[in-house]
Amino acid sequence: MDYGYQERIVSLLKENKITNNELAEAIGKGKATIGRYLTKGPTRTYPSIEDLALIADYFNVQAHWLCFGVGDKYTEANEITKAASTSAATVSYYSRTEVTKLLETGEAESKGTIPVPPEYKDCFGVLYPVGGTVSYKWDCVALVNRNQEWINDDIVLARLPGNPHPDFFTLVKVGTTIHVWYGDDTTKNAIHQVNDDEIEILGVVRWGTWEKRI
Incomplete structure (x- = not known):
């Protein structure tokens, strides 16, 4: 799940002139719960896929768009799958x-x-760690492009000093210092500050796909 769902929910609330309280009542949650879903502060909690599906139903939009930003608000998943399958590559x-x-x-x-x-046929896929309520139901594969130059706020696959295995980090370079966050959560303080020669960047994450476990 990409965390852009927060912005998508907020845009739906504004577009439909719905309050947090009205949304909470519609899906059987407390107002405070919706607030925690939408905050980017330390009190943030993560909605389950089922809760996001309820929100999508309430606004009459597609759950795959609300959860993952795939497609648009109203295009059904089978149409996206059909379009992708006609020209898809396999990695x-x-x-x-x-x-x-x-x-x-x-x-x-x-x-x-x-x-x-x-357009992603030259990438390779890496299992991406998902947390919270989605981790036991969904697998995420991040597509990594080895030839892409990273820019600030990109998620990269990289190795930090002393770590033999690569992991996913978000990078922001200020001056000569690269600030490093684990995964895609930049709501907390950076976990490391390194120079260019202290981090081995293996590729830039360009796209992701999620699959529900059987």
């Missing part, structure tokens, strides 16, 4: 611990393959 995806072997030898144990839009 393999790997665990983070297998990435080093993949990049050094070109061969590693794949966890599977996924269909992706053709």
